[in-house]
Amino acid sequence: MPSRSRRVREALQRALTEGTDLAETVAAADAVLRRAVGAExxxxxxxxxxxxxxxxxxxxxxxxxxxxxxxxxxxxxxxxxxx
Structure with missing residues (x-):
């Protein structure tokens, strides 16, 4: 089973490929990272x-x-x- 940091890194890599412009890319990265660190x-x-x-x-x-x-x-x- 991959470590938590590896799962987050892989989720971030997937999210970064889904954005079609800067706003979508930043929003996708934010969704992954804020959830990972528990930021409000x-x-x-x-x-x-x-x-x-x-x-x-x-x-x-x-x-x-x-x-x-x-x-x-x-x-x-x-x-x-x-x-």
Whole structure:
């Protein structure tokens, strides 16, 4: 029987091949990893490799919000500040 870490790694590899774009790929990876570590929320960021500037942020679970959510916007600003 494979170890837990191996099962998670294999689930992550499968999930990463299912996404057709960045949003789907990040969501799939998030679903596997948040379940594996028992996290209530997560934030994923992307960076421009040439400048290392942040280019996007995706929030899931308790950090997730709608497009017009002031609390969610404040959380995203704080995440960028911390980055």
């Amino acid at each position: 929320g997560s934030a994923w960021g992307t960076v421009d490799p040439a400048t290392t500037l942040s280019t996007s942020c995706a929030r899931f679970g308790v950090l997730e919000s709608g497009p017009h959510d002031d609390v969610g916007a404040a959380r995203e600003r704080r995440l960028f500040q911390l980055e």
